[in-house]
Structures are given as C-alpha cells and as structure tokens.
Amino acid sequence: MKNFTLLLIVTLACTVAFGQYVQKQAEPSRDVPTFTKHSQNISYDELTKEAIWSNDFSEPTDWEMDHAVDTEDKDWVICTVETAPADLIPPYGMPDDFVSPTVDNGFALYNSDMGSSSGDPTQDAWIGIVNPIDLSTVDAPRFVFSTYFKRWADVVYFEWTTDDWTTVNQVELFHDVVQGGATASDYIYLLNVPDLGNESNVKFRFHNVGDWDYGWYIDDISIVDAPDYDLQLVSTATNFFSAVDYHEAGQEQYYHISSHYGMIPEETMTTENSFVFFNVEVMNNGMQDSTPVVDITITDPETNEAYTFNYVHDAVLASGEKDTLDIAWGDGEPYVMGADEYILGQYDIDFEVTIDGQTDAEPGNNTYSTYFEVTDYEYARDGGNLDGVCGPAIWVDGGTDGDMFAVDYTLFESTTLDSVQAYVTSNSTAGTALICNVLTWDTDTEAWNVLSASPLYTLEETDLGTWVSFTFTDVAMITVPEGESAEIKVALEFYYLGEENSLWIGEDNTIPSSVWGTTWMFEGDTEWTTITNYYNAVPMIRAYIVPTLGSAPQTFAETNINMYPNPSTGEVVISNVEGATIEIVNLMGQVVASVENAQDINNIDLSNQANGTYIVRIINGNEISTSKLNLLK
Structure with missing residues (x-):
C-alpha cells in the first residue's frame, strides 16, 4: 500500500461524524422485481494464449452430474435455451440472458431456486468432467470460463483431484458477490491453480452447497498456461471531496466514504475545495512478482484532456496478491476543476493498469471507464x-x-x-x-x-x-x-x-x-x-x-429588475434589463426561452412550457441576477 498522505482539505470536507450511522448487513427480500447487485465488472475481451484444453458443453456425455446423499434431489442440467426443461430458464431473480461465445451449443445450469425454499433439504450438487486431463506439460494451469452467478445463501466451489476423487481440493469462488448480488451475465472468471502444474491425471468439478440460492450458469471452459505477467484491474473508486484513512485500524469500513456522483452542479464542482482523487484495486494474476502502474485520464465534454495522472506503486505484488492503491492522494495531486475551466456536460474518467518494465500478457482486463456530469443545478448520485x-x-x-x-x-x-x-x-x-x-x-x-x-x-x-x-x-x-x-x-x-x-x-x-x-x-x-x-x-x-452564482450573487429584489406576474399563467413581463441577456431555465438545466440584447420591457411567452419552477437569469456583462418563476397554467 502507498504511504497514506491525506490532504488537510479532504479531512476538513468530511464534516459529518462517523458515529452518526449504524452499520449492518441486511437480509434482502426475494420478492423484488429485478433486484440484482452486480459486482463492478472489468471487461475481459479475449484470451491471447492458446487453449491447452477446452469444452463448450456441446457434448453432455463429457460431464457427470450428481448430488450428495440425503440432500435435495436436484442436479445440474446441460441444455440450450431451446432444449431446457420447462421453467428452468430463467432462474428466479436472474432476468438477464446468459452470454457466452457458444451459448447456442449448450451450457451448464444449476437452478437452485426451482422448487426450493429456505428450510428445504440442503442442496449439495456438482458437475464434473468425466475423463481425466493431462496437464503434464503445463507449469501453471489457468482455468477460464464464462459464468453468470447470483447468490442467496449458498457457497460455491471449484474442486479438483489427481487421484479420482480420493482426495478433494477446493477453492471458494465469487468472494465479492454478496447475498442478493450477482456477477454480470457475461462474466469471465480467471482461476489460477498452480497446484495442478505438471499433473497428468486431473479432474475438476463445480460444486454448489447450501440451503437455497438463485442460479449458476457455466460455459466455454478452457485451460491455458498462466502467463508470467498479468495484472487485473478489479475495481475502481472515484472519491469526490472527502475521504477517510481506511488503512487505520477501526476505519477500514470507511473506504470510499464519498461514494460516487453522477451529476454535480457547477457551483459545487468548481470550488477550491472540490478535490477528486482515486483508488484502484489490482490483482496479480501472473506467476511473477509485478509492480503496478496506474494511469488516470479525465476528458472534458469537448474531448480535451482535463487531467492526467501517472502512478507507480511503491511495492511489488506477489503472484495471487491483491491490493488497493491510493492514487493522487498527495498534495497537489488531485483533480481540481477551476471556476474558469468547467464546461457543462459529461466528464469521462479512464483507468488503465500496466506493469512496470513488463508487458501484460492479457491487457483485456486492464482498463475501466466511468463518468460524472457537471450541470447547472442538478445534483444526483445516479x-x-x-x-x-x-x-x-x-x-x-x-x-x-x-x-x-x-x-x-x-x-x-x-x-x-x-x-x-x-x-x-x-x-x-x-x-x-x-x-x-x-x-x-x-x-x-x-x-x-x-x-x-x-x-x-x-x-x-x-x-x-x-x-x-x-x-x-x-x-x-x-x-x-x-x-x-x-x-x-x-x-x-x-x-x-x-x-x-x-x-x-x-x-x-x-x-x-x-x-x-x-x-x-x-x-x-x-x-x-x-x-x-x-x-x-x-x-x-x-x-x-x-445557485449562488459567485461570492456576491444578486436577486431581483437587490436590483431594479421587475418580473410579473409570478406565479405566471403563461406570459411573464421582465423590465429594467435593457441590453442584457435573459434566460429562462428549467430544473433540468435546459434553457427553454432566451432573449439576447433585451429591451427595457420584455414579454416572454411560456405557454408551451410545463407547469413548475423555473430559474430566470439576467446576464449583464459580468453581473448575473437570478430569481425563481413559478408557472401555473
């Protein structure tokens, strides 16, 4: 981890006491339409290494399905959407179509919810390869598969053996998927199993254990030799205005305390206190130690680079190690949007992870993009x-x-x-x-x-x-x-x-x-x-x-500007504004009517506009005056 250098202004901006909230994990209701929390999915577009072994579930006889004695009589199914048994697809609470390169040839599915409920017999079912695989020439096998998984109460495993299941080894999958959460429907799972390197009699299986779940799709499994150098960008966090030293004992839960904003009013975004800084979670999927390098670019609505930052991590990541990096947390490093630099519209934030001094063998999972929008008046998380x-x-x-x-x-x-x-x-x-x-x-x-x-x-x-x-x-x-x-x-x-x-x-x-x-x-x-x-x-x-529109905003009451009637039924008169620009703006930030080089007395027709509240702006050189106008037809 980078040595933590928290900006003074960042700590000052976080004015609300930590102790104001109770923190707990809640039990999701299953009776919710389309309630799926996706883990942040970093794309994995292609495999650049040739597969040593692969299977697309087009031959069901390649696989054996079974369940443990004295558990629910439910097994995995290999099918297509067209050949699936009645009511098997989609599993409850999984509305998205499963996506894989060969989904039409067949896939494996365990519909945990079908016919089940909490308190029914425990589920304990698996699907495994029938014939052993020879990996004697592979030093570090990597299993790659397409999947779509949604969790309720089960735990799922990848298991393997080299002695025909006399000895079973296992690793839990989907650690970051919480109860009620899901992967994306086109998720690509990468699993390094170096213990199987140079083994000649390998079998593996996928194992679902628990009381009650949603479902689990699997398709297009391949085995490749894990590369020496392969960093994966696991997740990102854009911190707006405030942060907490989550490295400190007892403060770990305050990671990304600012959360994300989708829309930010320009008067908030352009203050000198509006710092933006970042976190990146990186996983070393390669077999060699690697030093992460992170590049962050912010592009403004006119596609100009508004900000760039390059960060070289101060420690190496060992094979299989994951770490959260603090990016642009030092003095002078965060992004600050100047009051004279902002443009209304969407700002794109692009993250890229590379390896110091090495070439990443699988760059398809090294990038991620998100955004925020600078608005006139609108403030939103979404x-x-x-x-x-x-x-x-x-x-x-x-x-x-x-x-x-x-x-x-x-x-x-x-x-x-x-x-x-x-x-x-x-x-x-x-x-x-x-x-x-x-x-x-x-x-x-x-x-x-x-x-x-x-x-x-x-x-x-x-x-x-x-x-x-x-x-x-x-x-x-x-x-x-x-x-x-x-x-x-x-x-x-x-x-x-x-x-x-x-x-x-x-x-x-x-x-x-x-x-x-x-x-x-x-x-x-x-x-x-x-x-x-x-x-x-x-x-x-x-x-x-x-908006306050600067340190000394003026209302109409503080000037000689007159506006009547207010509320208006469709027409409004604005006077004492000769030579100025008049703008009528709705609460979505859209200018619905305007007058350039106004007369002393101006009649403005708003009869085609919807009822509601509008902002009237009078712009005269560097002076801006504002007032609210209510339209009630």
Missing part, C-alpha cells in the same frame, strides 16, 4: 441509467409505512434546495404515497434534523414510470460557513397503504458507488443505517439547487 428498482422493501425488514431511505450531498456554498425529483417505476401501485424530507446534521445534538419537508404526495397512474417532483412547505435554505462544507440528506418517506401495494424508486446499477451512497431508516428506528451489502447501485433521487 447517472441516468434505469436498470433496477429499490426502496425499503428490498429488505426483509422493510416495506412498512414510514420507512425511509436517503442520498447524501456535499455543499461548499450556502444555497437553497429548490425541489427534488425521484423516478417512480411503472411497477408501483397508484394510491401509494411519498414525502420528501431534507435533513441537515446538527453538531450540537449530533442528530439529523428535518430542515424542510414536502406535503404528502399521493401517486396517480400518470405518475408511474416517470419523474415525480417534490417542492417544500418551508424554504430549504442551507447555510455553509465560508471555507467549510455541509452535508444534506434528501430522504423519501414511503407509505404503502396496504400490504398488497408496491412502491419502487428507479435504481442505477452502472455507477461504481459504495455502501455510503445510500442510507436507510426503517419505521421504529431512531438512527440512520448504512447497509453494508448495498453497493454499486444508487436510487434515482435528484436535488435541484438554486
């Missing part, structure tokens, strides 16, 4: 990719009226939270209801207090499958002392109003977030909870802030 559902009912303990979950946001300037939007999925029930709460941390009482709340919003059929907007009874003004930061919590409070009803918020599984991106409070609890098996997914909840 990146706009709807591929799941979430809500308190994803947990066995959730689904009760009054349950809440929240996303947290960091602010460096005093601001007003104008409104919040949440994506309510189409499989929710009309008649259920939500309240949106904005909470701030009180350092005196060491508690989260409600700053403002929306009225109870009862969902109608037209709200399902859309973004729903929440405005607040009291103005949500957040004061941030100069040079400091503040955390706010935007929380949805759920009211199902009947056990048969469903209420789900959209979820983005593509963002490499941590457990700290979302917090939970179930009915009857008094403290917010960080659930340690909820990660790489965030709720689609977005906050819209009224």
